Amino acid sequence: MSEKSLLRRSIPFLLTIFIVVADQLSKAWIVANVPQGTMYASYLNDFISIWHVRNQAIGFSIGAGLPMVAKILLFIVLPLGILTFMVIFLLRTKELTGLQHWLSAALVGGGLGNIIDRIFREDWVVDFVSLRIYGLFGLERWPTFNVADSTVVVAGIALMLTVLFGGRSREKQKQSADGTD
Numbered sequence: 001m002s003e004k005s006l007l008r009r010s011i012p013f014l015l016t017i018f019i020v021v022a023d024q025l026s027k028a029w030i031v032a033n034v035p036q037g038t039m040y041a042s043y044l045n046d047f048i049s050i051w052h053v054r055n056q057a058i059g060f061s062i063g064a065g066l067p068m069v070a071k072i073l074l075f076i077v078l079p080l081g082i083l084t085f086m087v088i089f090l091l092r093t094k095e096l097t098g099l100q101h102w103l104s105a106a107l108v109g110g111g112l113g114n115i116i117d118r119i120f121r122e123d124w125v126v127d128f129v130s131l132r133i134y135g136l137f138g139l140e141r142w143p144t145f146n147v148a149d150s151t152v153v154v155a156g157i158a159l160m161l162t163v164l165f166g167g168r169s170r171e172k173q174k175q176s177a178d179g180t181d
Contacts (some may be wrong), residue, residue: 009091012105019109023147024116027126034128049130053144054123076118083111100162106155113148153167 034052041051057064058075066074087117090096090104117125127144134140 006091009093009101012090012102013087013108014105015102016105016109016112019106019147019151020112020116023110023113023151026128026147030126030128036123041127047132049132050128051130051144053127054121054125055127055144056124059145059149079111079115083108083115086118097162097166099166100159103155103159106151107159110148110151110155110181113146113151164175 010053029038030050030052034050036052036054036144040052048165055064056071058118063074065069065126086104086108090101090108098105114125127146127149129146129150130144131142132140133142
């Protein structure tokens with residue numbers, strides 16, 4: 001792989017860094033300014049509220065009752081392995097479009113944001129955004145989330161849509177133009 005090619009594939013990881021920094025700064029602000037378990041503010045007639053809560057599991061508190069060893073394996077070790085694989089794949093592959101590289105880098109950033117919490121914060125992941133969903137799915141409020149969670153969901157959905165309905169990678173376009181597809 002040429003240095004130019006590696007550099008081009010590395011640039012989306014600037015987004016990874018930005019997401020991790022934004023996620024960690026927002027969580028640090030919440031920890032410093034909002035006592036755990038309390039609401040800081042409510043906006044738009046309580047549609048959005050800012051809380052300081054902790055989650056020792058994953059989305060919707062799935063796995064909260066697992067033993068700590070299982071949590072470490074499932075919520076730290078396994079995700080770190082997956083993210084490591086993703087980074088290596090993204091640096092080597094020619095199969096993804098530029099947009100897919102950027103979306104994948106965003107996924108890595110979101111994943112790292114929460115893994116950092118799981119490793120370095122005593123009560124694990126800091127969540128702070130709560131949305132009122134008016135009984136949708138039988139819930140009055142959506143489970144509280146953070147910047148990393150939002151990034152994983154939005155980038156993940158967008159990435160799936162590009163895979164299902166998106167264009168082809170530059171390499172595939174070049175092969176088609178050369179008649180080698």
